[in-house]
Amino acid sequence: MPVYEYRCQKCEKSFEATQSVHARAEDTECPFCHAQEATRLLSSFASTIKGDHKPGFAELKAKAMVNERMDKFAKLPPLNAKRNVPPPNTSSDSNPITGAGS
Numbered sequence: 001m002p003v004y005e006y007r008c009q010k011c012e013k014s015f016e017a018t019q020s021v022h023a024r025a026e027d028t029e030c031p032f033c034h035a036q037e038a039t040r041l042l043s044s045f046a047s048t049i050k051g052d053h054k055p056g057f058a059e060l061k062a063k064a065m066v067n068e069r070m071d072k073f074a075k076l077p078p079l080n081a082k083r084n085v086p087p088p089n090t091s092s093d094s095n096p097i098t099g100a101g102s
């Protein structure tokens with residue numbers, strides 16, 4: 001049986017209720033104040049599946065992969081730079097005297 005999320009209008013507490021798909025929100029009793037004024041909250045995963053199922057699932061996956069690659073790619077330059085940059089003691093780059101004497 002599915003678990004539904006409800007929010008009580010009276011005491012404004014949210015709670016979960018395991019009910020049949022035929023259960024109605026107005027029949028659901030709040031476990032805190034026992035009022036039958038709960039509204040059903042749409043679980044996020046259900047709405048996501050409904051929204052993205054047909055058009056963009058593969059695209060989303062590809063996008064996620066690209067993002068992952070970009071993330072890895074973005075992490076590479078600093079690593080390489082760290083290797084190539086000489087220790088801070090022998091910084092010839094920031095020394096104008098040794099740099100100009102070519």
Ligand SMILES: [Zn+2]
Binds near residue numbers: 009010030031033035
């Ligand atoms: Zn309540």
